[in-house]
Amino acid sequence: MIEKDVVLINVENKPAFFARIESFIPDSKPNWWHVKLLILQMPLNVVTWILRHEQINGEEFTMAGTSIRIEKVEVPKELDIEHPEPETDRTNDAPEDEKPAKNSPQEKHARILSFDNKKDKES
Numbered sequence: 001m002i003e004k005d006v007v008l009i010n011v012e013n014k015p016a017f018f019a020r021i022e023s024f025i026p027d028s029k030p031n032w033w034h035v036k037l038l039i040l041q042m043p044l045n046v047v048t049w050i051l052r053h054e055q056i057n058g059e060e061f062t063m064a065g066t067s068i069r070i071e072k073v074e075v076p077k078e079l080d081i082e083h084p085e086p087e088t089d090r091t092n093d094a095p096e097d098e099k100p101a102k103n104s105p106q107e108k109h110a111r112i113l114s115f116d117n118k119k120d121k122e123s
Contacts, residue, residue: 001056001072006040010069017041018073024056 001007005021022036031052039045051070055061060069 001070006073007037008071008073010071012067013069022046 003021007019009016018040019037022038025034027050034048035051036048
């Protein structure tokens, strides 16, 4: 794992919360690290755990008798289940009157919403 990775913290073999790894600082004892974590729940909290390399990479350990395991969160590939990609793009082959209209449901585009404008209006 590296800094800025998102991890899932399992407590007693059950998912408990997500955290982002903020930093690794070597401990005075060899093979031990100070791992600074940003706990991703409200309210936000920062903790530092002193762990061995193996524990950082998924080996189970205990804290005050409680079983803990860190698991890296892998970002899933983006899949469009509702509209899978066609094997070939036939849009350009279709006659002009059969092409989807610019604002049809087939031509959806993401919109960007600016929170800065909303903040100014509320003030």
